[in-house]
Amino acid sequence: MSMMVIAAVEHSSLNISGNISFTDVALALCLVAVAVVVSRIREVGLEGDLLVATFRSFAQLLAIGYVLDYVFRGHGVLTLVVLGVMVGTATITSGRRSRLVPGSYAVAVGAIALAAAGTLGVLTLLGIITTNARAVIPLGSMIISSAMNTTSLVMVRLRDDLAAHRREVEARLSLGQTSHQAAAPWHRTAMRTAMLPTIDQTKVVGLVALPGAMTGMILAGASPLAAIRLQLVVMYMLLGGNAFAALVAGEATLRRLFTRHHQLVRSLRRVPT
Amino acid sequence: MAEPRFAYRDVRVDGDDGPIVEHFSATVARTGLTAVVGPSGAGKSTLLRLLNRLDDPDAGDVSCDGRNVRDYDVLDLRRRVQHVGQVPVTFAGSVADNLAMADPDADADALLERVGLSPALADRRADVLSVGEAQRLSLARALACGPEALLLDEPTSALDTASKGGVEQLIRSLADGGLTVVLVTHEARQATELADAVIEVAARA
Numbered sequence: 001m002s003m004m005v006i007a008a009v010e011h012s013s014l015n016i017s018g019n020i021s022f023t024d025v026a027l028a029l030c031l032v033a034v035a036v037v038v039s040r041i042r043e044v045g046l047e048g049d050l051l052v053a054t055f056r057s058f059a060q061l062l063a064i065g066y067v068l069d070y071v072f073r074g075h076g077v078l079t080l081v082v083l084g085v086m087v088g089t090a091t092i093t094s095g096r097r098s099r100l101v102p103g104s105y106a107v108a109v110g111a112i113a114l115a116a117a118g119t120l121g122v123l124t125l126l127g128i129i130t131t132n133a134r135a136v137i138p139l140g141s142m143i144i145s146s147a148m149n150t151t152s153l154v155m156v157r158l159r160d161d162l163a164a165h166r167r168e169v170e171a172r173l174s175l176g177q178t179s180h181q182a183a184a185p186w187h188r189t190a191m192r193t194a195m196l197p198t199i200d201q202t203k204v205v206g207l208v209a210l211p212g213a214m215t216g217m218i219l220a221g222a223s224p225l226a227a228i229r230l231q232l233v234v235m236y237m238l239l240g241g242n243a244f245a246a247l248v249a250g251e252a253t254l255r256r257l258f259t260r261h262h263q264l265v266r267s268l269r270r271v272p273t
Numbered sequence: 274m275a276e277p278r279f280a281y282r283d284v285r286v287d288g289d290d291g292p293i294v295e296h297f298s299a300t301v302a303r304t305g306l307t308a309v310v311g312p313s314g315a316g317k318s319t320l321l322r323l324l325n326r327l328d329d330p331d332a333g334d335v336s337c338d339g340r341n342v343r344d345y346d347v348l349d350l351r352r353r354v355q356h357v358g359q360v361p362v363t364f365a366g367s368v369a370d371n372l373a374m375a376d377p378d379a380d381a382d383a384l385l386e387r388v389g390l391s392p393a394l395a396d397r398r399a400d401v402l403s404v405g406e407a408q409r410l411s412l413a414r415a416l417a418c419g420p421e422a423l424l425l426d427e428p429t430s431a432l433d434t435a436s437k438g439g440v441e442q443l444i445r446s447l448a449d450g451g452l453t454v455v456l457v458t459h460e461a462r463q464a465t466e467l468a469d470a471v472i473e474v475a476a477r478a
Contacts (some may be wrong), residue, residue, distance in 0.1 A: 170327055171362040171411070175375050175418060176352040261347050263327060 029054070068137065076133040083140045087113050090148035098155035102265060107252040108151050115147035115245035116140055119237055128233060139237065142213075146198065146238050147245035153194035154249040161186035162257055163268050170264065179258035187250055194246045202235045211235070276339050278303040278422060278453040279324050284333035286319050292477075293319050297333070299472045301455055306448035308464035309457045311474030317457045318359075320474065321424045324455065325354040337422075355415035359427040361407035363399035371399050371410055375417035384413040389443055405436025412443065422453035429463070441467060 032054050039046040071078045090112050095105035120129075120140055129135040162169055162183060172182035180187075205211055206228075210218075214231035218224055257265055277300035284297045294316035301307045301324075309317045322328040323335045326347050335342050342350060364371050368390075372379040382392035388409040394402070402410060408428060415423060425444060429437040445467055448454040458464055464471050 167358055167360055168362050168364070170356075171358065171364075172374075173327065174325065174351055174356040175414070176348045178348065261326060261329070263329070266328075269328075 025058075071133050071137065079133040079136055082133075082137055083116065083144070086141055086144045087116060090144050094148045094152045094155070097152040098159070100267075101155045101159045101253055102256045102267065104155060104256075107155060107249060107256060108148075110252055111151040111154075111245045111249035112144055112147045114248050115150075115241045116143045118244050119143050119241040122240070123233070123237060139234070142234060143237060143241040147241055150194040150198075150242045150245040151249040154190045154246050155253050157193050158183075158186060158190040158250065158253050159257060159268070161189060162264070166264055166269060170269075173262055173264075177262075179254060179262040182262070183254055183258070187254065190253075191246045191250050194249075195242055198238050198242045202239060205231070205235060275303055277301055278338065279455070280336045280339075281320065281323070282333050282336070284320070284323065284330045284335060286316065286323070286328065287331045292331075294474070297474070301453065301472070302470055303453060304448075304451065305469035306445065306454040306456060306467055307470045307472060308468035309455060309472045309474060310459070310461065310464045312476045313459060315474040315476050317459075317474050318426050321426050321455060321457050322356065324422070324424055325351045325356050327351075327356060352418045353420055354422045354424060355418055355420040356424040357408075357411050357415050357426065357428055359430050361404060361411045361431065363402065363407050363410060366399060367396050368399050368402070368410060369395040371414055372417050375414045376419075379417040384417055387416060388413040389439060403436070405432050405440065408432060408436070408440060409443065412440075412447075416447075420452065422455065423447060425454065425456045427457055427459065430459075 032050060036047050036050050038044070039050060067082065071082060087109065091105060091109040094108035094112065098104040098108070101107060120136060120143065123129045123139070124131055124136075129139060165186060169182050169186075173179070201211075211231055211234070213234045214224075214227040217227035217230055257268055259265060279301040281297050281299050284294060285292050286294045297316075297320065309320060311317050319328060323330055324337065324342070326342055329343070337345065337350065337354065364374055368385070369381045372381050372384055372395075381395045385392050385394060390406060390409050390413065394406070399407070399410060408431070412423075412428075428444065429440050432440060441463065444454060444456065448469070456463075456467065
């Protein structure tokens with residue numbers, strides 16, 4: 001009986017979402033028009049941003065749609081290229097956001113690439129996912145995107161806090177503490193700041209909102225029970241990936257903000273107080 | 274003549290807009306109090322920081338007891354050559370916790386008495402101390418490391434007149450007790466009244 005119910009749900013869902021045409025997409029633009037009108041009436045001044053966001057999302061998703069279609073049709077060897085482009089784009093975004101950290105691009109690429117490789121490696125080694133492009137690319141993109149945010153948060157927070165508290169940091173260094181010991185309170189804060197959003201999201205999952213992967217699967221007609229299994233893997237994967245990114249970004253940022261002689265770098269010491 | 278505690282030889286330190294200090298040479302005696310004086314922005318604080326390697330020169334060298342400071346283990350050098358900044362820094366926790374950061378086995382009562390604070394303050398939260406008390410605590414924490422030299426960067430500039438006199442007396446007594454004390458000050462009076470020797474740093478051209 002329960003199987004029949006699930007089958008009925010699957011059939012119904014496919015009718016709802018399985019055949020969305022470009023005409024349907026164009027019709028959905030009326031909701032963007034609502035946002036533009038609200039922005040115009042209330043003089044929020046975001047009409048330009050809304051139009052750019054709409055155009056970019058269309059162009060970017062269309063392009064990645066064609067790329068994924070090509071890769072999934074027997075060109076799986078391109079999986080690493082797709083993931084490489086994602087890591088590259090995430091690195092540029094995170095590195096630019098944290099540009100006051102010396103070598104921010106190197107820190108970003110290390111943290112994001114290691115988080116992606118480590119997390120996907122564990123998932124494939126444990127046999128939870130296959131090395132198939134259809135599994136690796138979507139999951140990899142989630143890890144990379146999340147690791148990008150985590151990496152930026154760690155770098156920006158750690159740099160800003162050490163600059164703001166440099167007298168205290170140098171007082172600790174003067175007591176003979178290593179740079180790691182002297183920066184420890186702010187290192188911890190930066191890691192907590194970066195990791196807490198994902199942890200909070202995991203705590204309220206299913207209570208506040210149905211997350212993306214699960215929603216996508218249900219709309220595509222999968223059974224909700226299958227959908228939650230995937231979602232759980234995704235949430236745990238993001239917890240692990242973010243912890244990995246925060247760890248690498250924190251360590252690498254500290255190495256960039258202190259010299260090997262346990263001195264704050266000059267650019268940090270000369271920030272006006 | 275006794276070997277100096279510290280020596281600068283043709284030191285240059287670069288800033289964002291050119292050298293902060295250039296072609297600077299001087300020595301600091303092993304005993305007594307040496308004041309480093311000069312106008313604001315002349316690089317006095319920068320010179321002080323070179324002595325325990327909170328910064329390094331871009332040219333020239335700095336030595337301690339006849340040996341280049343770069344040849345010491347930097348963490349060991351910093352414990353031997355303590356730096357106390359202009360604005361008193363206290364860490365979270367009690368006064369005793371602050372002293373324990375420098376030495377877990379520190380005798381808090383003795384250290385507090387040495388800097389003119391009551392041992393009764395040991396259990397008080399460090400962040401509620403007055404500025405004058407906090408600066409004395411900074412000195413006590415530095416002394417807890419058992420240093421051979423104290424580097425003091427304008428240690429009285431944040432204090433009111435009443436606290437200032439007391440801290441000046443304390444600094445003088447530490448120098449008389451055998452510590453090498455290097456005091457950066459912009460006050461000619463302080464240098465004249467306290468110091469055994471004076472190093473003048475010229476304004477940047």
